Amino acid sequence: MKTISNDFGVKIKSALARFLVNEKWTRLTVPLFCIALTALLSSILLLILGKNPLTAFYSFLAGNGFAAKAKYGAGVGMISDFFQFLNIMAPLLLAALAFIFAYRCGLFNIGISGQMLLSGFLATIWVGYAKELSGGIAKPLVLGIGLIAGGIIGTIVGYLKYKFNIHEVVSTIMINYIISYVTGFYINSYYVDQVSRSSKVISTASRLTFTKTMVLGNYCNVPLGILIAIGMAFLVRFILERTVFGFELKAVGSNRNCALYTGINVGRQIVYSMMISGMLAGLAGVTYYLGFTNTIIPKTLPGMGYDAIATALLGNASPIGAILSSVLITIFQNGSSYMSSMVGVAKEIASVITGILLLFSACGQYFRTVASAYLRDLAEARPVRHESGEEGEENELRP
Amino acid sequence: MNYVHNMITDGLAFAIPLFIMAVGGIFSEKSGVINLAIEGFQGFGAFCGALLATVLGMYTGMGTQTTLYFALAMAFVGGSLYATLHGLLCIRFNADQVISGVVINILGVSLTTFLTSQLSGVFYGSASNKFTLGVSDRFSVPGLKSVPVLGAVFTNIYPFEIIILVICTYLWYLMYKTRFGMRLRACGDHPQAVDAAGGDVARTRFIAVMISGGLAGIGGMCFAYSLLSQFSPSIYLGYGYLAIAALIFGNWSILPTFFVCVFFGLARAGGYQLCLFMGLSSQYTNLFMTFPYVLTLLLLLFFSKRNRPPRAAGEPYDKGKR
Numbered sequence: 001m002k003t004i005s006n007d008f009g010v011k012i013k014s015a016l017a018r019f020l021v022n023e024k025w026t027r028l029t030v031p032l033f034c035i036a037l038t039a040l041l042s043s044i045l046l047l048i049l050g051k052n053p054l055t056a057f058y059s060f061l062a063g064n065g066f067a068a069k070a071k072y073g074a075g076v077g078m079i080s081d082f083f084q085f086l087n088i089m090a091p092l093l094l095a096a097l098a099f100i101f102a103y104r105c106g107l108f109n110i111g112i113s114g115q116m117l118l119s120g121f122l123a124t125i126w127v128g129y130a131k132e133l134s135g136g137i138a139k140p141l142v143l144g145i146g147l148i149a150g151g152i153i154g155t156i157v158g159y160l161k162y163k164f165n166i167h168e169v170v171s172t173i174m175i176n177y178i179i180s181y182v183t184g185f186y187i188n189s190y191y192v193d194q195v196s197r198s199s200k201v202i203s204t205a206s207r208l209t210f211t212k213t214m215v216l217g218n219y220c221n222v223p224l225g226i227l228i229a230i231g232m233a234f235l236v237r238f239i240l241e242r243t244v245f246g247f248e249l250k251a252v253g254s255n256r257n258c259a260l261y262t263g264i265n266v267g268r269q270i271v272y273s274m275m276i277s278g279m280l281a282g283l284a285g286v287t288y289y290l291g292f293t294n295t296i297i298p299k300t301l302p303g304m305g306y307d308a309i310a311t312a313l314l315g316n317a318s319p320i321g322a323i324l325s326s327v328l329i330t331i332f333q334n335g336s337s338y339m340s341s342m343v344g345v346a347k348e349i350a351s352v353i354t355g356i357l358l359l360f361s362a363c364g365q366y367f368r369t370v371a372s373a374y375l376r377d378l379a380e381a382r383p384v385r386h387e388s389g390e391e392g393e394e395n396e397l398r399p
Numbered sequence: 400m401n402y403v404h405n406m407i408t409d410g411l412a413f414a415i416p417l418f419i420m421a422v423g424g425i426f427s428e429k430s431g432v433i434n435l436a437i438e439g440f441q442g443f444g445a446f447c448g449a450l451l452a453t454v455l456g457m458y459t460g461m462g463t464q465t466t467l468y469f470a471l472a473m474a475f476v477g478g479s480l481y482a483t484l485h486g487l488l489c490i491r492f493n494a495d496q497v498i499s500g501v502v503i504n505i506l507g508v509s510l511t512t513f514l515t516s517q518l519s520g521v522f523y524g525s526a527s528n529k530f531t532l533g534v535s536d537r538f539s540v541p542g543l544k545s546v547p548v549l550g551a552v553f554t555n556i557y558p559f560e561i562i563i564l565v566i567c568t569y570l571w572y573l574m575y576k577t578r579f580g581m582r583l584r585a586c587g588d589h590p591q592a593v594d595a596a597g598g599d600v601a602r603t604r605f606i607a608v609m610i611s612g613g614l615a616g617i618g619g620m621c622f623a624y625s626l627l628s629q630f631s632p633s634i635y636l637g638y639g640y641l642a643i644a645a646l647i648f649g650n651w652s653i654l655p656t657f658f659v660c661v662f663f664g665l666a667r668a669g670g671y672q673l674c675l676f677m678g679l680s681s682q683y684t685n686l687f688m689t690f691p692y693v694l695t696l697l698l699l700l701f702f703s704k705r706n707r708p709p710r711a712a713g714e715p716y717d718k719g720k721r
Binding site for chain 2: 108110160164165166167169170171173174175176177178181182184185188189299301306307309310313346348349351352354355356358359362363365366369
């Protein structure tokens with residue numbers, strides 16, 4: 001009896017291990033494994049709180065228009081929820097791409113929130129409040145300001161790193177605070193809406209999201225940003241994978257000294273990669289402040305700057321992976337209110353689930369190493385004895 | 400005159416909790432584990448402390464000034480327990496240390512916010528996002544406080560400032576004068592050497608990360624009892640990141656970091672007092688609040704050339720590496 005159950009255990013384990021190690025699919029299977037673990041752990045958490053996990057997960061999907069809600073208000077339907085989901089996913093994806101671009105060059109752009117805030121602020125006061133501009137002029141201007149403002153901050157950070165050896169984590173944190181306080185000052189002094197205590201609402205023409213558009217009989221907020229974001233994801237992928245510039249950039253990221261010896265201009269790569277990262281963050285900023293919302297809360301850095309890091313990490317720091325992971329993270333973040341109203345758990349549980357997911361994905365490489373070591377041990381043990389899986393994975397790994 | 404006086408007292412009240420967080424960061428980074436997780440540690444530590452303080456206040460009727468000390472101790476314990484997660488990820492699971500730090504921060508914010516809203520419902524009857532704590536008493540040293548200018552150092556001191564300075568003096572001793580401290584520093588520079596000498600790299604690093612979490616927890620608790628007078632998600636003001644900036648500016652050693660923190664505190668309070676002194680409206684405080692950050696960037700232009708981070712920081716220990 002014992003041997004049979006052991007045999008079975010070994011089979012399952014080795015199947016799982018092969019699933020994780022598979023060269024071709026490992027970039028997909030490891031995150032899937034992490035998602036499965038997260039689903040398991042958060043179900044346990046929900047069960048402890050006395051809630052039904054299935055209802056909760058269904059509500060997450062329904063909150064984003066992937067499944068039908070129990071009832072809808074007049075003029076809105078599933079498709080409205082879906083567009084709202086795209087609306088918030090766009091800046092998140094752009095911000096994640098911003099992080100990826102710097103990260104591939106070995107830089108850690110923690111200042112995405114600041115870059116977002118500054119570009120959003122400048123686009124708001126220069127274009128958003130210019131009532132006379134028509135949509136055809138205002139929207140490209142907004143995007144342009146986003147690119148330039150973010151790009152300038154990024155360049156400064158890169159230059160400080162290259163010329164003065166100032167760690168990018170420190171300089172971006174300092175710049176975040178400076179941007180937050182200075183924009184807070186200007187908004188509070190000149191642009192505040194006395195009722196809502198945030199900045200005055202921008203003109204409809206300059207907003208990157210077409211609000212209340214009729215789609216299939218439902219009012220939707222149709223975001224322009226999502227097209228830009230997905231386009232950018234493929235552009236970033238092209239630059240990183242198919243150009244000399246991208247190759248050099250990754251070389252600097254994986255081994256700075258080696259890159260230096262082969263004659264790559266490391267300083268230039270650092271400045272450029274921070275600049276492009278800043279530009280992407282700037283785009284994220286305008287799609288957030290002049291798309292998803294239409295006002296700025298003074299002295300508040302968008303939390304999205306940090307969520308973006310998480311998104312990028314979950315997607316293996318690859319642009320296409322970032323599309324998938326931003327879908328997933330947005331489902332949790334955006335669906336939390338509806339889930340909370342349906343299940344009756346505080347909506348912060350969505351962030352907890354995201355956190356657990358991140359925790360597992362940070363260990364992704366480790367899971368893979370364990371799995372391949374397990375398979376190797378199994379292959380070595382096979383000729384002698386069959387039931388090497390007896391002690392469980394951890395013990396077998398010891399050399 | 401009064402403005403300078405206030406600048407010094409308020410500046411120190413801000414600088415000293417920041418300093419203990421930075422010292423925590425130094426311990427972790429010197430042992431070779433990059434620590435971006437200070438922000439999360441301080442929040443989680445403060446959450447544990449605030450939870451204990453609320454429970455004690457409710458069921459034993461102790462006043463704020465007594466529960467403060469229990470809360471500080473609990474913050475240390477809570478922070479170091481939470482830090483084991485960072486330790487596990489970085490040391491056992493060989494995760495990227497920077498990423499692990501960010502993950503720990505995100506999880507810390509969400510976990511404490513979630514638990515606060517769940518638990519406050521139990522304690523207060525209705526769910527809110529905070530535990531009310533009150534503000535710690537302050538005291539002045541008689542005699543010394545009337546010394547001109549420098550007397551401000553001895554006026555309106557929070558008791559925790561003294562506690563922190565005592566702890567940090569001990570930690571300085573631990574880091575630079577004991578065998579453990581030497582091993583710890585060696586783990587960050589050349590872990591293979593520690594291994595060859597019979598030390599346990601993983602264990603040393605783990606202890607260092609736990610110390611780091613505990614210290615950050617104390618720092619967070621102090622902010623909760625001084626600036627905020629409550630525990631709420633507003634504790635995540637980014638001071639953990641500021642502490643990291645301070646320790647990098649202080650070149651990963653304790654004494655220079657102390658001066659950097661004091662500088663931060665004075666610049667911050669100074670900007671505020673300058674604004675009052677010039678009689679500007681409260682809007683302008685926002686502009687003056689950028690003082691410490693602008694000054695830091697400017698100073699870094701001159702000082703960061705000779706910055707030398709621990710050589711092995713960021714790398715998981717690999718026995719076979721040459």
